[in-house]
Amino acid sequence: MxxxxxxxxxxxxxxxxxxxxxxxxxxxxxxxxxxxxxxxxxxxxxxxxxxxxxxxxxxxxxxxxxxxxxxxxxxxxxxxxxxxxxxxxxxxxxxxxxxxxxxKRGGARKGAGRKSLGIKKPVTITLPQERWDAIDALIKNGKFKSYPDYFRHLDSKD
CATH class of the missing domain: 1.20.58 (Methane Monooxygenase Hydroxylase; Chain G, domain 1)
Known part of the structure; x- marks a missing residue:
């Protein structure tokens, strides 16, 4: 210039x-x-x-x-x-x-996305059907968002 x-x-x-x-x-x-x-x-x-x-x-x-x-x-x-x-x-x-x-730009970037709540480990839990029904009812009524939310709540009681 x-x-x-x-x-x-x-x-x-x-x-x-x-x-x-x-x-x-x-x-x-x-x-x-x-x-x-x-x-x-x-x-x-x-x-x-x-x-x-x-x-x-x-x-x-x-x-x-x-x-x-x-x-x-x-x-x-x-x-x-x-x-x-x-x-x-x-x-x-x-x-x-x-x-x-x-x-179309974007994609995976370091630090992007939802932050993890912790370490993920797959777990299989065996409970009686009536216990699963009770957990499902709690989720359906909105007390918990999902199975992971329910089990995180149980873990936080310790």
């Missing part, structure tokens, strides 16, 4: 915000497919530019970094819109495919 001073950065952000808002106005006038995507993305970008421009306590290095990131996002936004204007159907298909990829 060429800007060196805070004032130059703020002017560049203001000019960029104006460009984004002009494009947004034109997008809002156009009722073709994909309009909602560009309206949402453009509104978000304009808000972020305004927030950064009006934030007085951001240090100059941080301002440069955030401004550079937002200006790159603005360039991508304008390029995407040019692609959309030339081929709305193709753009929408590619955008939907990219969105579907994001939803």
């Amino acid at each position: 060429e800007a060196n001073s805070r004032e130059e950065l703020i002017k560049q952000l203001k000019d960029t915000q104006m460009e984004v808002e002009k494009l947004l106005f034109s997008i809002k006038q156009n009722s073709t497919q994909g309009r909602d995507y560009f309206v949402m993305a453009g509104d978000q970008l304009a808000d972020q530019l305004f927030n950064l421009r009006t934030n007085k306590d951001v240090k100059i290095n941080s301002l440069r970094s955030k401004a550079t990131d937002l200006l790159k996002r603005k360039d991508k936004f304008f390029k995407d819109y040019d692609v959309f204007r030339n081929d709305p159907t193709g753009f929408n298909k590619r955008h939907e495919a990219e969105s579907a990829k994001v939803e």
Whole structure:
């Protein structure tokens, strides 16, 4: 980025915000497919530019970094819109495919998921049928959530 001073950065952000808002106005006038995507993305970008421009306590290095990131996002936004204007159907298909990829992310990660209550050991317990019926009744009535909950309760009495 060429800007060196805070004032130059703020002017560049203001000019960029104006460009984004002009494009947004034109997008809002156009009722073709994909309009909602560009309206949402453009509104978000304009808000972020305004927030950064009006934030007085951001240090100059941080301002440069955030401004550079937002200006790159603005360039991508304008390029995407040019692609959309030339081929709305193709753009929408590619955008939907990219969105579907994001939803499939995730999977096993260290520290993720429900924390264990302890060490798991499989156990077989033999009880008379009437005792099992009584335990089932306690679970059905909501006193216990499950067999493990019932046996944990018995263990906690010690």
